[in-house]
Amino acid sequence: MADDRIGGYADALLSVAAAEGASDLVEDELFRVAEAVRSNDELLATLTDRKLPVDRRQRVVEDLLGPQASPITTALVSMVVGTGRGGDLPAIVDRAVAKSAAGRNRALARVRSAVELSDDQKARLAAAIKASTGTDVEIRVVIDESLLGGLVTEIGDDVIDGSVRRRMAQLKETFS
Amino acid sequence: MTRRTRYIGWALGLGVAAGLFTASPAAAVPETIGSCVFEKLVELEESGSSLEALEEEGEEAVVAFSDDLEKCVEAPSLIIPEIDEIIWGGSAFLVLFAFMVWKGFPAVQGAMNARAEKIAADLDAADQAKTEAARIKSDHEAELAGAKAEAARLIDEARGQAEQVKADLVARANEEVAEMRARAAADAEAARNQALADLRGDVSEIAIGAAERVIRTNLDHDTQRALVDAYIDEVAGRG
Structure with a gap:
């Protein structure tokens, strides 16, 4: 069930990036964001803290990525965090990147x-x-x-x- | 009282009784001079004579009758018994002897044989007892010798065990001493190695830290590019 959900989110990210015509850029930025979350426990704890309001967690994402990532990447990460799946973000991005590469x-x-x-x-x-x-x-x-x-x-x-x-x-x- | 002893008693009793009864004819000899004279006179009358007839026959007849009467006053011989006593005594003796031969001798012979057998049996028993005593003595001596040998063996064994225990204790003590020395040497060696390792680690930490600082300050863009290019070449060369 969790695997299906991660696959679904990965497909969604790839579809949005493809629809915006920025697959390479978005995938690359998502990959870096996922690595940052994976290597930073404090950031991961913040994004998965259900005591924080969703808009607060999304604002953290936007503050971190705003000046460094494209708006599409920021929006996609904010969407994942907003749905309460911030903890799955590294796995979702890994699945999306691997799937994109496998497609090629x-x-x-x-x-x-x-x-x-x-x-x-x-x-x-x-x-x-x-x-x-x-x-x-x-x-x-x-x-x-x-x-x-x-x-x-x-x-x-x-x-x-x-x-x-x-x-x-x-x-x-x-x-x- | 055994049967044989009763037989002997009966034989002796019968012998005494026979002697008493058979001696009675000898007792028929006139006991007094008067009765002897009376009997002589009776015999004279029964012979159809009388004193007066004797006187008439002459002096010789009277003298003969007087001699005959004088026999009444003669004392019996102490050595030679009277004929009738010999007869009665001999008869009694023969009867008694025959009875003794018939009953007494076998009984005495049986008693003697039994006595001899008993003595032989007692001698045999004594011999057996002596032999048994000798055997028991030899057994005891053998047991004593065995006990002494066993005691000696036990003493030797105990002495050997004591020696072995002593040797074991000495060997164990030597082993423990050697082990303690080896352990102490190993501990000292380990401590020395640990100190050297710690020192080497500290030195390497310092050296590596210094090297890292030097590298950080000297890794410029060109050097980074060169490192990346070298890495790419290395990966390509793996094939």
Whole structure:
């Protein structure tokens, strides 16, 4: 039942983004918002706190995303939070992004980077992954400054960690 | 009283009675001189004679009759009995002897045999008792020897066990000492390793923290781009 509900919300998000002709942008922004919610327990608790009035929770979303995301993305996130499904937002977005990628016969590659990637870098990374795994992927980037530098790519259960953080950890293990 | 003893008693009683009765003819000898003389006179008259006839026959007849009468005053011989006494006594003896042979001797023989058998049995019993006593003595000696051997064995065993216990205690004490030493050495080694690890960790933390600060300040845009490009090349090279 919960799975159907998440699927339904995911379809709704994709339909709205497609209807507005901004699928790539909206999916990318939704993906980043979902990652932010997933990694921030306080934000997740705020969005799922039923003691807060719905309009208050929606106002939090609008305040956070207003200057950084497109109005469509902000409206979609506000809609999900307004229906009381803010806790399911990461799962809904994951389902939507994966479904969108699968519609284009691609797998989702979750990329964490310390800096923003250019379109050229994303394209070259997708080509490199294709050359390495034989799978067409759709790159979704999440900014994670804790990596210091480099990238971490997750494709399903496979993780390719090329971050400076990992190398620092390896160096620390060597010292220890 | 056994049957054999009763037989012997009866035989002796009968012998005494026979002696008394058979001796009575000997007692028929005139006990007084008068009766003897009277009997001589009666015999004379029964022979158809008389004193007057004797006197008429002559001095020799009178002397013979006088000698005959003098026999009445003669004392019986202490050595040679009278003929009738010999006869009666011999008869009584024979009767008694025959009776003794018939009844007494077998009884005496049986009693003697029984006595001999009893003595033999007693001797056998004594021999058996002696043998049994000897056997018991030998058994006791054997048991005593066995007891002594067992005691010696137990003492040896106890001594051996005591030695073993002593050896075990010493070995255990040595093991415990060695174990304590090893444990102390291991603890010291572990503490030293832990201290080195802690020190190494602290040093690495400091070094890594310093390196991270240096990296943060030196990772400019070009360096980030170069890192990303290197990563892309690395991923491409995996195939």
